[in-house]
Amino acid sequence: MIIRPLEHQDLKEVHKIRNQEDTMAYWFEEPYESYGELEELYEKHIHDTHERRFVIQEAGEFAGVVELMDIDYVPRTCEIQVIVMSKFRGRKLAQRAMESALEHAFYVLNMHKVFLYVDTANKPAIHVYKKLGFQLEGTMKEQFYARGTYRDSHFMGIMKRDFIKTRRGQSQD
Structure with a gap:
């Protein structure tokens, strides 16, 4: 598994993801975006210093x-946000991709803290985030609207110093 910067040729695969209602519900975003809208968004943000988008590749295939x-x-x-396509789930790709993205955030961008929002019902994701060292900082009631209802969301974060400690602990195992 590798992560690499998102390129224009990846938009067809991203378009597939962004049009899956179940997948986008986990990102608390509306699905069904046109390809033209996605291209405009890509062009608008290609030089934006306030975001970095990476493709997850597994054996040369777009995985998320x-x-x-x-x-x-x-x-x-x-x-931080992550989506792995359904055919690639169960291979720890989300965890490994997030580790790589966290390394980029902390060691390249020199971030102090990385945070995320996760549906309180998404137990598999919460498990992965805790394994990575994210800590629950709070729960927001009815924070997002997805799947026809308002959903509670956990706010989780990890500090650079805790990420470094977690990584040291893993290397000693």
């Missing part, structure tokens, strides 16, 4: 996306 969003260089924080 991991993104660093809302990068704020004053408090040195950003949000």
Whole structure:
């Protein structure tokens, strides 16, 4: 598994993901975006220093996306999001891609903290995030609307120092 920067030729695969209602519900976003809208978004943000988008590749195939969003260089924080296509789930790709993206956030961008939002019912994702060292910082009631109802969301974060400690602990195992 590798992550690499998102390129224009990846948009067809991203379009597939962004049009899957179940998948986009986990990102608390509306599905069914036109390809033209996606291209415009790509062109608008290609040089944006406040986000980084990476493709997850497994054996040369597009397997998903991991993104660093809302990068704020004053408090040195950003949000992380990940989506793995259904045929690639169960292979720990989300965990490995997030580890790589966190390394980029902390060691390249020099972020102090990376955070995420996760549906409180998404137990597999919460398990992965905790394994990576994210800590629950709070629960927001009815924060997002998805699948026809308002959903509660956990806010989780990891500090650079805790990421480094977690990595050291793993290397000693």
